[in-house]
Amino acid sequence: MAMTMTRTRYLSGAESKLQEIRWGFQHLSFLVLIYGGRFGIHLGSAVPCFACPFVPGCGGYCYLMGLQGYIGFGMRTLSTPALWAAFGWMVVFVILVAVFGKAWCGWACPFGLIQDWLSAIRKKLGVRERIVSPAAQKHLTRLRYALLLYLVFTPPLVTAGVLPEDFYLAFCNICPGKALLPLFVGETKYLGLNPDNAVTLGLSFTLLFITGGTLVGMFFKERFFCLLCPFLTLIHLLKPLTALGLVKTPNACTGCGSCAHACPMDIEALEEDRADVQHDTCIQCCQCMKACPSHDALNLDFFGVRIVSSSKGGA
Amino acid sequence: MITTQDRRFRLLQRAAQKCAAESGNLLDTLRGREDYQPEFEYFLDLIKEPTAAATERRSGRTAIRLLCIQAPLELIHAAGFQPFRVFSGSHAASALATQGIPALVCPLLRAVLGEMALDKANLSGHPWILPTTCDWVVKLPEMSALTGLPSLPEFHWMELPRLKNDGNSRKRWMDEIWRLKDFLEKTSRHAVTRTALLASIEAYGRAADAFQKLKTSRASGRLSPVWFLLVGNAFFLDAVENWTEQVNRLEKALFAPRVGQNRHARIFLAGSPLVFPNFKLPFLFEEAGLWVVADDLCSSERLFPGKTFIADTSVFGMLSTLAGRYHQGCLCPIFADNDRRINNILGRRPEADFRGVVFEVLKGCHPYDLESFTLEKGLKAQDLKFIRLETDYSPEDTRNLLTRLEAYRATLEEA
Amino acid sequence: MDLKIGLDIGSTAIKVVFTDGDNILWRGQSATRPGQESVSRALMGNGLAELGLAGEAIVNVSVTGYGKKLFGRPGAVADEISANAAGLFRLSGGKAGMIVNIGGQDMKVIFLDARGRLSDFRMNDKCAAGTGRFFELAARILDTSLEDFGELSRRAGKTLELNSTCAVFAESEIVSLLASGTPREEIIKALHASIARRASALIGKEMNHPIWLDGGPAQNPGLVEALEDELLTEVLVLEHPQYTVAYGAILVAR
Numbered sequence: 016m017a018m019t020m021t022r023t024r025y026l027s028g029a030e031s032k033l034q035e036i037r038w039g040f041q042h043l044s045f046l047v048l049i050y051g052g053r054f055g056i057h058l059g060s061a062v063p064c065f066a067c068p069f070v071p072g073c074g075g076y077c078y079l080m081g082l083q084g085y086i087g088f089g090m091r092t093l094s095t096p097a098l099w100a101a102f103g104w105m106v107v108f109v110i111l112v113a114v115f116g117k118a119w120c121g122w123a124c125p126f127g128l129i130q131d132w133l134s135a136i137r138k139k140l141g142v143r144e145r146i147v148s149p150a151a152q153k154h155l156t157r158l159r160y161a162l163l164l165y166l167v168f169t170p171p172l173v174t175a176g177v178l179p180e181d182f183y184l185a186f187c188n189i190c191p192g193k194a195l196l197p198l199f200v201g202e203t204k205y206l207g208l209n210p211d212n213a214v215t216l217g218l219s220f221t222l223l224f225i226t227g228g229t230l231v232g233m234f235f236k237e238r239f240f241c242l243l244c245p246f247l248t249l250i251h252l253l254k255p256l257t258a259l260g261l262v263k264t265p266n267a268c269t270g271c272g273s274c275a276h277a278c279p280m281d282i283e284a285l286e287e288d289r290a291d292v293q294h295d296t297c298i299q300c301c302q303c304m305k306a307c308p309s310h311d312a313l314n315l316d317f318f319g320v321r322i323v324s325s326s327k328g329g330a
Numbered sequence: 331m332i333t334t335q336d337r338r339f340r341l342l343q344r345a346a347q348k349c350a351a352e353s354g355n356l357l358d359t360l361r362g363r364e365d366y367q368p369e370f371e372y373f374l375d376l377i378k379e380p381t382a383a384a385t386e387r388r389s390g391r392t393a394i395r396l397l398c399i400q401a402p403l404e405l406i407h408a409a410g411f412q413p414f415r416v417f418s419g420s421h422a423a424s425a426l427a428t429q430g431i432p433a434l435v436c437p438l439l440r441a442v443l444g445e446m447a448l449d450k451a452n453l454s455g456h457p458w459i460l461p462t463t464c465d466w467v468v469k470l471p472e473m474s475a476l477t478g479l480p481s482l483p484e485f486h487w488m489e490l491p492r493l494k495n496d497g498n499s500r501k502r503w504m505d506e507i508w509r510l511k512d513f514l515e516k517t518s519r520h521a522v523t524r525t526a527l528l529a530s531i532e533a534y535g536r537a538a539d540a541f542q543k544l545k546t547s548r549a550s551g552r553l554s555p556v557w558f559l560l561v562g563n564a565f566f567l568d569a570v571e572n573w574t575e576q577v578n579r580l581e582k583a584l585f586a587p588r589v590g591q592n593r594h595a596r597i598f599l600a601g602s603p604l605v606f607p608n609f610k611l612p613f614l615f616e617e618a619g620l621w622v623v624a625d626d627l628c629s630s631e632r633l634f635p636g637k638t639f640i641a642d643t644s645v646f647g648m649l650s651t652l653a654g655r656y657h658q659g660c661l662c663p664i665f666a667d668n669d670r671r672i673n674n675i676l677g678r679r680p681e682a683d684f685r686g687v688v689f690e691v692l693k694g695c696h697p698y699d700l701e702s703f704t705l706e707k708g709l710k711a712q713d714l715k716f717i718r719l720e721t722d723y724s725p726e727d728t729r730n731l732l733t734r735l736e737a738y739r740a741t742l743e744e745a
Numbered sequence: 746m747d748l749k750i751g752l753d754i755g756s757t758a759i760k761v762v763f764t765d766g767d768n769i770l771w772r773g774q775s776a777t778r779p780g781q782e783s784v785s786r787a788l789m790g791n792g793l794a795e796l797g798l799a800g801e802a803i804v805n806v807s808v809t810g811y812g813k814k815l816f817g818r819p820g821a822v823a824d825e826i827s828a829n830a831a832g833l834f835r836l837s838g839g840k841a842g843m844i845v846n847i848g849g850q851d852m853k854v855i856f857l858d859a860r861g862r863l864s865d866f867r868m869n870d871k872c873a874a875g876t877g878r879f880f881e882l883a884a885r886i887l888d889t890s891l892e893d894f895g896e897l898s899r900r901a902g903k904t905l906e907l908n909s910t911c912a913v914f915a916e917s918e919i920v921s922l923l924a925s926g927t928p929r930e931e932i933i934k935a936l937h938a939s940i941a942r943r944a945s946a947l948i949g950k951e952m953n954h955p956i957w958l959d960g961g962p963a964q965n966p967g968l969v970e971a972l973e974d975e976l977l978t979e980v981l982v983l984e985h986p987q988y989t990v991a992y993g994a995i996l997v998a999r
Contacts, residue, residue, distance in 0.1 A: 137644075138642070138643045138644075141524045141643060141644050141645065142644055143642060143644035143645070143646035143647050144641075144642040144644065144647055237641075264677070265673075266672075266673050266676045266677065267673055267676065267677030268670060268673055268677070269635075269659065269661060269670050269671070269673050269674045269677070270494065270495065270658060270659075270670040270673075271635060271636075271654065271655060271658050271659030272654040272658035272659065273636075273638075273639065273651070273654065273655065273659065275654075276641065276650065276651045276654050277639055277641040277651075278641075279641070286495070302639075302641060305639050306639035306641070307636075308635055308636020308637065308659070309636070309673070309674070309677045310677055310678065310680070310681050311677065311680070312677060
C-alpha cells in the first residue's frame with residue numbers, strides 16, 4: 016500500500032523527464048514570444064520575461080519596456096486613460112508573477128533559452144563552466160539593483176526634461192536582448208553604432224560592449240546574463256505574493272551539496288538548513304531537484320500544493 | 331623439529347581452512363533458504379571467490395584496491411581499472427590478527443589484516459587507494475607491518491578533510507581528486523578522457539538505478555534483507571556493467587512477497603558496515619521478526635548516495651560534482667560536521683515507513699559508537715524506537731543479542 | 746480447572762508458575778541442567794501432583810527465558826523482557842514504572858509506560874559481571890550460603906570497596922581479601938555495593954521512581970539496601986521476585 020502511494024507521488028519514470036519538459040516548454044515559449052505576432056498571437060505588454068518589442072512580429076511585450084515607456088513611471092502624457100492603462104498592465108504583471116514567479120525565467124524567457132543553447136554548446140565541447148563565487152554574487156546583486164534603479168528612474172527624468180530625449184527606454188538601449196533577439200527574425204539594425212548624437216553613440220556603444228561581454232560570459236557561465244537581469248530582482252521583490260516557490264525539507268537534507276553543484280545560478284544557500292530556499296537569483300529551473308538524492312528534500316510548491324519533489328532516482 | 335616458519339605456515343593454512351569453512355557454511359545456508367532463487371547464484375558465485383584476481387578475471391580490468399569508499403569509483407573506472415574493495419567480515423581472518431596490535435582494533439580492520447596475512451585477496455604488491463578516514467584505517471599500514479606482513483602494498487593516500495561544510499576543506503579535497511586522477515593516469519599510462527569519465531558516470535548511474543529498484547523490493551517485502559546485503563556486498567567483485575545487468579535480472583525475477591512477511595516489524599538499520607560472511611545480525615533480525623526496510627551502511631545503501639547528476643560535462647565539472655558527492659555527500663561518522671546524518675534516516679521515514687532504528691556498532695569502531703548516542707537522542711525525540719547493539723564477529727553473544735532484539739520487537743508493537 | 750502455566754527456562758534456574766488465569770496456584774523452581782525440557786516437565790509434574798490435578802487440566806504452557814527454544818511444542822512463547830514487564834506490572838498492582846532484573850547471566854533495566862507496556866530497556870552485553878553468576882561464584886569462595894548474604898552484610902563493620910565486578914577478577918580479589926583476614930561480612934557488603942554500582946551504570950540518567958527489583962538475587966535484602974544506597978531511591982521487591990517472568994509469560998506469550 017505504502018509503495019503504491021510512493022509510486023504515484025514520485026511518478027518515477029515520467030517525472031525524471033521534468034528537464035526535458037522544461038526544455039520543450041522553453042522552445043515553445045521562444046516560438047510564441049518571438050514569432051507569435053505573425054500568427055496573431057500577442058500576450059500583451061506585461062510579459063515578465065524578455066519578449067522583446069524590438070523583434071518585428073513578436074508575440075508579446077516585455078514588461079520592462081512598458082515600465083520605462085508609456086505604461087510606467089515614464090508616462091509622457093499624464094492623461095487619465097494612460098494612467099489607467101499603466102495601472103492595468105501593472106496589475107496584469109503582478110498577477111502573472113504572483114502565479115508563475117521565477118518560472119518565467121527558467122521556463123519561458125527567450126533570452127534565457129539562448130543562454131542555455133550556448134551552455135549546451137559549451138558542454139558538447141567539454142569546456143568547463145566558470146563558477147561565480149558567493150562574494151562575486153553579492154557584487155552582482157548590487158549591480159542588478161543599480162540597473163533596476165536606472166531602469167525605473169531614467170524615464171521620469173526624461174519626462175521632466177532633466178535628461179535628453181535619447182534616454183527614452185534607457186534600459187532597452189543597453190539590453191543585449193535588443194541586440195540579439197531581433198536577429199532571429201533577420202533584424203540586424205540594433206547591432207551597430209548609432210552616430211546621431213553623443214548620447215545615441217554612447218548608448219549604442221554600451222549596448223555592443225554589453226552584448227559582446229554577455230556573449231562571452233554566457234558561453235563560460237550558465238545563465239550569466241540572468242545575474243544582471245532586472246527581472247530577477249523585480250520578480251524577487253514580489254516574492255511575498257508568489258504562489259510558486261522552492262521549498263526545502265531541512266530534515267530530509269543530508270548536506271551532500273549536489274543541488275548547489277547542479278544550480279546554474281550557483282546558489283550555495285540551497286545547502287542551508289531552512290525551509291525557504293527561494294533565493295533572489297533562483298530561476299526555478301528545478302535542476303537542483305533533479306540532482307538531489309533525497310526524497311522530498313527539495314520541492315516546488317504551487318499555492319501550497321507540492322507539485323514536484325526530489326527523489327532518489329532524480330526528479 | 332618444527333621451525334617458526336613451519337609453524338607460521340601451518341597457522342595460516344589452518345586459518346585459511348577456517349575462512350573457507352566459514353564462507354562455505356554461509357553459502358550453503360543461503361542456498362538452502364526457502365526464498366532462494368536461481369538468480370542469486372551469480373552473487374553467490376562472486377562472494378564465493380572474493381579475491382582481486384578473480385575480480386580481474388571476471389571484469390577484464392586491473393583491480394585497484396580500496397578500503398573506504400570516498401575515492402570516486404567513476405574516476406577509477408574511467409581510468410580503466412576495476413575498483414576492488416578490500417573488506418572482510420570473516421571471524422577466522424580477524425582472529426588471525428590479534429597479536430602485536432592494540433586489543434581495541436575493530437573486527438573489520440582486524441579481518442582485513444588477517445586477509446592480508448592470508449593474502450587470499452592478493453593484496454600485497456598492488457596499489458591501494460586509502461582515504462584517511464578513521465584512525466584504524468590510517469594506521470592500517472603500520473599495523474600490517476606490526477603483524478609481520480612480508481611485503482606491504484603501495485598506498486596512495488587521499489587526505490580526506492574532516493569538515494564538509496567548509497569551503498577550504500572542499501578545495502583541499504578537490505586537490506586530492508586531481509591528485510588521484512594523476513595517480514591513476516600514471517599507473518595506467520594513459521589519460522582519463524572526458525568521454526570515458528562521462529561513460530563511467532553513466533554506468534554507475536545505471537547501477538544506482540538498479541540498486542534503487544532493489545531497495546524498493548526490499549521495502550515492499552519481495553526481497554529479504556539478507557539477500558539485499560549479499561547483493562551489495564558483491565558489488566566490487568565484478569565489472570559494474572555485469573553486476574547491474576544481474577541486479578536488473580534478479581529484480582525482474584523476484585517472487586511475490588512471502589505471506590509471512592507481514593508479521594515482521596519494519597526497521598531502519600544504521601551503523602558500522604556489515605560484510606560477508608558476518609551475517610550474524612541479519613539472521614538474528616529475521617529470527618526476532620524484524621525486517622530491515624532501509625539502511626545507511628557503507629557496505630549496503632551508502633554504496634550509492636543516489637544517482638549523480640552532472641550539470642557541467644567538462645572534466646573539471648564532472649570531477650567537482652564527484653568530489654562533492656564523495657565528500658559532502660558522505661555520511662561516515664568520521665566527519666566533524668556530520669549532524670545531518672540523522673536526516674538520511676528521518677528523510678527515509680515517510681517512504682520506507684519504519685517504526686524503529688537498530689544501530690549496530692562494531693566493537694572498537696569509535697566514531698560509530700559515539701554517533702550512536704547522538705542519533706539515539708535525536709531519533710527518540712522523533713518518536714522512533716532505538717536500540718544500540720555493540721558486537722563483533724564472534725558468535726558468542728548471539729543469545730544475548732536475540733533476547734534484546736525480541737524485546738525490541740515487542741516495543742515496536744507497542745508503539 | 747483451567748490451568749495456565751508459565752515456564753521460565755533461565756540460565757541458572759527453571760521457574761514454573763501455575764495459575765487459573767488470574768490467581769497463582771503454585772510455584773516451583775529447579776536448577777538448570779542439561780535436558781531442560783525434561784527438568785521442566787518433571788517440575789510441572791510436581792506441581793500437578795501437589796495440586797492434585799491431572800495433565801488434562803493444563804490449557805496452555807507459555808514458555809520464556811533463554812532456553813525457550815529447548816522446550817518442544819510450547820503452547821506459546823514470549824521474550825523474557827516483555828514477560829518480565831507484564832508480570833511485574835500485574836503483580837505490583839499496576840504500579841511499576843521501572844524494573845531492574847538481575848538474572849543468572851544478565852542484568853536488565855526495563856522501562857514501562859503508564860499502561861504497563863514495555864517502552865524501553867537496557868541490557869548488559871555478553872559479559873556476566875554483576876549478575877547472579879557472580880553471586881554464586883562469590884558464595885562458593887566465601888563458603889557461605891546465598892541466603893545468609895543479606896544478614897551478613899548488615900553486620901559488616903567497615904565499608905570496603907571491591908575493585909572489580911568481573912567474575913574472574915573478583916575471584917582473586919576475594920581470595921586475597923580473605924587471606925589478609927578481612928571479615929566475610931565486609932566482603933559481602935562490598936559485593937552488594939559493587940553490583941549496585943553496576944546496575945546504576947546500566948540505568949544511566951533516566952529513572953522512574955520507585956524501582957522494582959526482581960530475579961533470584963532480589964531475595965537478598967543486602968542487595969536491596971545497597972541499591973537504595975547507590976541509586977538514592979526506593980527499591981521495592983515482591984514476595985517471590987524470581988517468578989515474575991514466568992508469570993508474565995502467561996500474560997504476553999503468543
